[in-house]
Amino acid sequence: MHIVIVGGGEVGAALARALAAEHEVSVVDQEPTVADRFASLDVDFIVGSGTSEEVLARANIKKADFFIACTGLDEVNIVACAIANRISSPETICLVSRADFLGSATDAGLEQFGINRVLWPEAQLAVDIEQVVTAPGAIDAEVFAGGVVRLLEYKLDASSPLVAGPVGSLHLPKGSLIVAVKRGGRLFVPRGNTQLAAGDKIILMGTPDAMREVERLVRPGANQGRQRVTIIGGGDVGLQVAERLENADNVDVRIVERGAERGALLAARLTQTLVLNGDGTDLEFLESEDVGRSDVLVCVIDNDERNLLASLLGRQLGVPKIVTRVGRPGNLRLFERVGIDVALSARGAAVASILHQISGGTSRLLAVLEHGEARVLELTVSTTFQARQLKGIGTPEDVIVAAILRGDHAIVPRGDDRIDPGDRILVFCTRAAAGRVQAYFSGTGA
């Protein structure tokens, strides 16, 4: 396939790196200095504006199957996609950073410019952070299918009731499921006889009601009072997280922003949040504001080094849960290794999502977990699939059907639930198994 990428920033580089081996990739960027980043890759780098027909022609746009606009400027991305769409008809993907470009139920949004997919990585990150923050004790949390399925990840300690016996004998709430266990760097789907141990990370999925019971089960006596959340960094993501948390119950939010002017803007936009003008990496300041007594610290400065410093200071001050944004996807592991509970990368998620789309198939990638080791896919079961009960299916190894979506509710299947052709299902699988899932459910299931 031929793929044109406009914008040679983090996202463009990560995409090019992943795609260069199997596809023809042309990267367009105005900055000649950016070329260095692509020098070691087997791609075609073109200096010029992505909004110029002449430049796009040089990138061989006529033959392109995918066109990805990921410069830092929304307007440039939109215009580039519109022009690409006029010249030929590649699948266009456009990155934006503002809510009004996403469109709404009544308004087609950017589709009218011939843009097939609009991605706003920072917004998705804000949603993810909100999920993690509002699930006490969890180190990861997501919602799927418009909120009817929820995912939580916990790290077990010795006092957890879940280490009492093998998974099959645990009385988990009806409608919930342990989909994965991570032990010693290896992630696997547990079986009935798997024995959980302290130090394991477990991932559970289920309906929202069941997951609320799970939360009570996993962390009995977790404080039910108001949660104190401190956000460091008042950029796009910080503002959105604060806005989302303001709407949640029982959360007191504070946001620390270094720039006085930006701080004033935040204070104008936010109604309940306390906006503090200070440096999140200044220990004295953090101490004077008692940041150590927060329940959650969210570090979303747009700079990995300062973010890491702020997070480590928070840990030093005794904050029990630290959620940090990571700019360079490559830094993710490092962040968690030095003791940050949850490290999230907006761009990493966006890149994974685009790659999944390019690799094809009818399934949609809903989430990438544990740094790409596991995925949650949504797919429609092929009409040629032979209907049968789940226990008779014999799914491929490291694949588990987490939910069957019927109407606007979800069924968390047990062995005797049936999967019919045409069902929409949520599947949890490891990275290696993702390809098999696709083949299995789109075929006859043999």
Place this chain on the structure above:
Amino acid sequence: MRLSLVVHVCGLITRVFGLMFLAPLAVALFYGEHRDAQGFALATAITCVVGQLMRLAGGTASEVAVEGMRRVEGLAVVSMSWLLIAWMAGIPYMWVGLGPIDAMFEAMSGLTTTGATVLRDFSQYGKGVFFWRGLTNWLGGMGVIALFVAILPRLAIGGREIFFAEASGPDDEKVAPQIKRTAALLWRLYAALTVLQIVALLFTGMPLFDSVCNTFGTIAAAGFSPHPLSIAGYQNPAAEWVIIFFMFLAGANFALQYRALVRRDARIFLTDDELRAYAGVVALATLALALVIGGSVGGDAPLRTALFQVLSIITTTGFASVDFELWNDQAKVILLGLMFIGGCAGSAGGGPKVVRHLLLARFTLQELRRMLHPRAILPVKLNGRVVPPTILQGVVVFFLFYILTFAVCSTIVILLGADLVTGISATAATLGNVGPGFNLVGPMANYADLHPISRIVLTLAMWIGRLEVLTVLVILRPEAWRSGRWSSADRVTV
């Protein structure tokens, strides 16, 4: 400051004001009060001539300069013309036998929508005079200058400064992009409410003349009633409910009512911070008052009586449906407190205004929070929008000067022989444009027994209160005049 311009515009306003006497003139003729009619005719002649002379004195250069009116000139025009037209409005009272001090007091009380009176015996005066009292209320309610900005083409552009100098509240608010249209739309709404109330009062069985005059007193939040016993004199519960309803509207922001009406969206009205605070204070004060007066003096319907008096005082109308002078001190202190709250910004009500209290309260709370979090950014918000610090400073300064003016005036009045309750309540009632106070100046009494100098001081207090203190105080600064020169033409130095 270009003095010729100030004189010219004041003349312009005075000349038009002269035509207002034609209305009571017609009423006097209709009721066959020919002697009073002569007084109104004389007032028309004097006012128009004085206005025309001032206009001419300003010179032709001023006619062009009006469009470039500066803020300080606007303030001077508003302050001066209010004094001037109050003098003119007093001419008919002098004609029927009041002394100059009393005539000025009555006229200023009418125009500033205070509703404090020096008339002892209502039976001495004709219908024309009562109509004139009502009309001065009505003109002053939405603002004399706002009316003239709406109708005088000359003020279409230069009117901006004088419109906002007269308008009440800490912030400038427009309902249309053009100031002339804003003034016209607000006056239209005001006139429509007036007609509605007159019709409603007629339905309750009040005679036409009384309906008109009492409506003027209600919708302007003013309080002149042609009945010596105020609304209590009618013993008409239905009319009281009508007046309660329209007093509430008169005390609410007209621009807000206009927007809610035009967009047919009651939410605009119901979600406004100031209006909610206003409604909240009214509800709370009514409950408290109903409890305090109880069954003993509240009559058959303590809740209605309490609501009427609370609205009458907080909107600074000053009507009375009972003689609250007879109430106990616990009830009176509630009413006295309400005098220091006032109506909403952009309403007909006087006083410091609800929104200023709201801003001050929020400002204070934020400053308290700042002690806990010295590095916090804590903007004060109104209706979800950040209020600029300059406006907050204006509010704080306003309160300082309001209290200062109150202290100085009440001290003078008490030193000149009034008792403590009379002195304090009379000053609060005139500075806040409420009308009746307690004791000697109670709702069924009058201000005529105060020392003459007290009456002058209180006349000035009404003027200062109506123009919201700072407008008047600014032009008292020598600085405003030091740069004063007569010529309107900008001098060119070679």
